[in-house]
Amino acid sequence: MERKYNLWSFILCFFVVMLALQALYASFKGTWQVAPPTLTLLLLTVITFFTGIVGFKDKSSRRARWRSWLTVLIALPLSAIFLLGVAVNTFAREPLETAHSPDSKIIIDFYTLNGGATTSISVTGIVNGPLWFKKRIYYQDPMHKVDVEWTNNHIVTINNHTLNLNKGETFSN
DSSP states (O other): OHHHHHHHHHHHHHHHHHHHHHHHHHHHHTOOBOSOOHHHHHHHHHHHHHHHHHGGGOOSOHHHHHHHHHHHHHHHHHHHHHHHHHHIIIIIEEEEEEEEOTTSOOEEEEEEEOOOTTSOOEEEEEEEOSTTOEEEEEEESSOOOOOEEESSSSEEEETTEEEETTTTOOEEO
């Protein structure tokens, strides 16, 4: 039984790392984020951590011991990073406005991001896709308000910046 915990915790750890890397890539490149929400990733890493600890009982080979150590040493810092992400999403991000396209097929949620005393307030716009998929299409720093006008179902003007969502345009400064 411990052998299954050892192997599955390692596979789950690898899967969570891949999802975290995809989320990181999506945030830098402005592509669709397919990783689940941060709270879900936190829960998966906590499960990975505890099943990795149970996997220490598997002493059948040197590889099994290394797998357990690697799983626990990766899952612990990932849990801390995702816990920080949950805190940022909860406390530093405040909803500002929700804009619907004229045909109500595209929904953009705007948030203000406040990093504290040493940073300025910025505005981010996120398009909601199917399931939990999201894409950041707008980011402006410093800014504290948003003015949204839809030209048609796929062209939107946000604070005098026109974006064609069919072409995948984004704005970030």
